[in-house]
């Protein structure tokens with residue numbers, strides 16, 4: 001589904017990613033785990049074509065993203081869903097209007113179909129009661145759930161999550177991770193999640209990649225990572241030892 005090969009990204013003379021490669025098979029949930037500032041968001045932004053690497057290749061659904069024309073990129077992006085770290089809901093719209101928004105832009109549905117889909121999505125995240133509320137009336141965890149519902153309302157083939165549990169208390173964070181896992185299973189989505197939340201990685205990932213010092217330094221299942229000898233991986237997975 002996604003094949004990143006040997007990309008290089010730098011801002012002026014600050015090299016953020018160098019020699020990064022990443023393979024995301026269809027139906028998998030790849031989690032990129034790394035410390036703050038290591039370039040996780042930069043990596044996601046390059047995959048979706050918001051940042052252009054100066055070297056390497058990024059193929060998504062069989063198409064090269066680097067150098068892609070805007071019209072073509074827009075077409076490709078219709079297959080994507082996003083949950084970005086600070087991408088909030090539209091504050092001036094009700095929950096219903098927030099969910100209708102991507103449907104009206106991307107899908108050719110009748111009004112009845114739109115209403116039915118919005119209600120179905122809210123049931124999935126257990127928030128049908130909130131349909132006529134404004135975002136300001138919701139808790140942080142509820143807003144995140146609405147954000148998840150909105151990200152997948154058009155049934156995207158690939159969903160990108162940037163720190164989906166950031167800013168949430170541990171209990172709510174776990175609920176959100178479980179909800180992501182459940183929704184992915186239900187719709188067979190392919191996903192890429194970047195996070196520094198180890199528990200999110202444990203719940204969501206079929207595969208974990210450790211991003212450190214500009215590159216992916218290790219890759220494997222959660223259990224494989226638990227047995228890692230690599231210092232940064234140990235710092236994440238065996239904090240009492242590292």
Ligand SMILES: Nc1ncnc2c1ncn2[C@@H]1O[C@H](COP(=O)(O)OP(=O)(O)O)[C@@H](O)[C@H]1O
Nearest residue numbers: 011014016034035036037038039040041042043
């Ligand atoms: N548009 C930009 N211009 C200059 N530097 C940037 C830009 N975007 C990100 N960076 C730098 O790239 C590095 C990685 O950032 P980021 O991907 O946001 O880290 P994180 O892993 O926390 O998501 C940081 O040092 C950041 O300052």
Ligand SMILES: [Mg+2]
Nearest residue numbers: 040041085162
């Ligand atoms: Mg980030």
